[in-house]
Amino acid sequence: MKFYQRLAYYSFGVLLGAVFVGFVLNKKGARCSYFPNERVLNNIRTKPLKYSLEASRKLAEDWIDTIDIKNTLQYGDVDFDKSNVKIQDGKLYIIDGFTTKKDTIQLKIINYETRAVLEDIIRIKTKKNRP
Incomplete structure (x- = not known):
């Protein structure tokens, strides 16, 4: 041959x-998620997401929706300088993302062993350049 x-x-x-x-x-x-950002977001996405009272109040406002939360958990950036802080039995993670209206938001999520709790949603005001 x-x-x-x-x-x-x-x-x-x-x-x-x-x-x-x-x-x-x-x-x-x-899925192959080797980078720390993707591993944290994948871990949070696989657990049931609960909403705190403050987060539920902000979701009732018209500037943010649950689709924005899901998109941020899919494509957001974890701020590791402020994250991975032990709170109760879980760890606090700060995740930066955008709404569908192009507003910058920041999610505070406590990641427990069996669930994730969205503690707060912060709307970041950006400075607009003046001509």
Whole structure:
């Protein structure tokens, strides 16, 4: 058997194996989250999210919606300088994000073992440049 024939068989086997592994991992919903920001957000998203009284009050206002909360938990940035503080039996995380109206928000979430509690939503006022 010539070299290019062996190379073709080997390449076909590797390709077939990669496709098989891809289907198996995709069916299980496996995700590769190695960065700290993604690991924290993924951990919070997998738990049931409860709302505190203050967060429920702010969600009743018309400048923010639960879709903004979900988008921030999907695409937000964890501020690790202010986060990972032990509170009761959980850890406090500060997550920066945006609303659909392009307002900057900050979420204060306490991440417990079995649940996550949204403590507060802070609207960050940005300085607008004057002409």
